[in-house]
Amino acid sequence: MFGKVRSACVNGIEGKLIEVEIDISSGLPQVSLVGLPDAAVKESAERVRAAVKNCGFKFPMERITINLAPADLRKEGASFDLAIAVCLLLTSGQLTGEPWSEALIIGELALDGSVRPVPGVLSMVHHARTMGIPKIVVPLQNAKEAMLVEGMDVYAVAHLRDVTQIGQHLINDVNHLYHLLNKPGSDSPPTESDSADTGAGLDYADVTGQQHVKRALVIAAAGMHNIMLIGPPGTGKTMLVRRLPTIMPDMEENEALEVTKIYSVSGQLRGRAQLMTSRPFRSPHHTISAGGMAGGGTIPKPGEVSLAHRGILFLDEFPEFSRNALEVLRQPLEDNQVTISRARAVYTFPANFMLAASMNPCPCGFFGAETVTSPCTCSPLKINQYRSRISGPLLDRIDLHVEVPRMEYRLFGQEASSLSSAEMKESVIRAQSIQQARYRGTGIRFNGELAGKLLRRHARLKPEADQLLHSTFDTLALSARAYDRILKLARTIADLEGSRDIEIAHLAEAIQYRTLDRKTFQ
Template identity: 45%
Template structure:
């Protein structure tokens, strides 16, 4: 029996699927088995029309019992990317075409006229094919650029079923595409394109310094200030100082966006760090991922980049609590009835909030209209465990007129980014044998190894822990933050000055 190879997406990985067709005498019948979902079941009429309009004889003209099996049968099959392999399996089994199906993998949706439409997850499918030793992968032409990111396999861009059949029967020639590599990066302008330079943000030196530290060590930030003080502008500007992505990070993030269906033929890869800004009314499923077969949510789409949550206390409490695990571990586990999936979620959280419902509590210029009960209730909307996972608490006050009209353009994004990249390179070298990249990812043994300080720094830490009733997590976060501040200063050791600066970003520090 002929077997045509295709693939299924499970979580962030692709699984090899074998498509088999059996034709036997009996009542005219066309069935797809192997745990297909409704979209696969509904593909039967679409496939039949595509076969007919490509000049071949569709299943209902055969007067036979046609059964298509998608193996393994215990793996749920979802989506329209099985159209092409199902059509080829039927044509092979009915004797209408002949080709050697070994060492070939097919993916793509069929239009009624036989055109082949794009599919999601082509990049992980090609990576899986390479691992399985399949060297010829046939993909929709509109997916071909993302497929070219995988080396050492032949990628064939296909526009229609007619064209594919002609090629498989050696009647026409289709040349495999040349792979993309790191040298092609500059040709793509993809991802978040900020237009804000740090130099144009007047005042807010403390906030800009905090964002510089956050970008260097992947630390989480909470900005508090009245409406119009520049919190959102600062959050967007952090994208201009983030370090460039390594090739491995580009492949990792592009793979996520491929599965989420957020790539296009003109934008086949993500080479700038993501900036995701979901609305404060977003559901838990949209944030952490969901669906019958789990798909990545906003925190996974923000992997290796920024997750910006504005109006932080307005986010539903259950949604905020779902951030506990990814903020601590850099992954999110999504459980479904028959399987559980682990998605990467190593992002930098930038959160922004007003100090009270009216927004002007503590503002020297405008009087707050809230009573103390309203203020306390508003500030308690974010739980202690979530607040404990914030590294830098930053006040963002209104900027005075003199600052707004200052023509000084010091502290450009380009200048800050160079410092950030230098600090990040120090961390990459430090952790080259530890399977992490940034200071924020350090576990307790690594903190003990790399975060030793001098006697005065120890005294500062002791006073802070005792006076502020700091948790163990808060203590370790201070050390990791101080390590990043020392890296920005290109200091091999952590001094009391670095500890003092790290402590100033804790809420209500009293030493």
């Protein structure tokens, strides 16, 4: 006896179709599971055996061979349990129904037959749609996530016994999912209308002074440029960056789907009923490892750089991060993706994010801002060692280096002149709309992504501006990368001013954001 159903797994952040094949033949009772499974997949045979028996079905006491195809793709996790159980019941004649061949089956089984949620359902369902599979059978707790993909018939399973009911209604029963999600005592998680609002209750209007820093943050947000704030403790560096999400426009649908798939694979959607529309804001602790930053594992999972995709990665106390954790930022900051190689496969995760960092000028934090009560106690050697934790190539990839000075007492209480998040967001949206119209059809959305011919075409300088950049390039010994980033930054400043051309004032402002690393680090 032979049976086959379809399931899926996740490879990187994309779904992959897996065929579950079962052959039951005469022989000594045993179960062989083949198809390059990991330990969790191998253990599924025992979970399926117990679930089938505890749900009143009969587990065949014959030779059972389970194959997960394609055999050269490594399988991991417990998402095949439900598909194996259904295929086993179909093959042994305990379950009937041709419509199972039209469905994709995903879910983990408990020993009592209840169906548990699995990560990565959104990616699997999205792949099923592209492959022309119209019906999806998922755990009840993953139903809302599966429904994010339009045009799919979603069937929710709370228990293995539910498969008999689904088998009768797979042809077309619109109300099946509705009744399961709304029946009394359902353990389906509550609906969340959107992604977590990291900027809830925060507003730049609450920040007194630091107008030049707000200006720099608007430029960074408008063109998705990397930014670093440098200043002594208590000047508001962290507070300023944490309000950055309040001036960021929401993501478009294709961006939202891409980001939501990453969080689905990472198991962080928590039954969300809508796509994530707010841009992610990630702030890992400085003890994070290189694998946690870039992603990793035997079968790699997304790291912080991918979880911050289309959003902001905030590294507070920048030099306190390990050298390895910081150096893995080089590739994603340049290529907008991170590639992780393993013996059996190469995984590529998207990592197009804006880096925001903050740091003190020295270990004690008071260098350049000494007072009678707060003198700098660091020796030149300690200061040099502290700053050298940030390598030159990494520093070169940061577009804006902004000094955040100590506040003067007279500036407190000037709320009336303080820019609000709404005003700053309006400027950002206006500049980004100009960029989207300019780059339509090119695959680029922001000035920070410009490169090559497009950069030369859209960031041309007038003769006097070119002369200024020429003299600056030689005086500061800038790199070719710094040259390109100054042009991109000047293009964003011109967009904020509504200027078609890059004027000398726009270029001068862009250059002054690049001089701080020479003054502070040399």
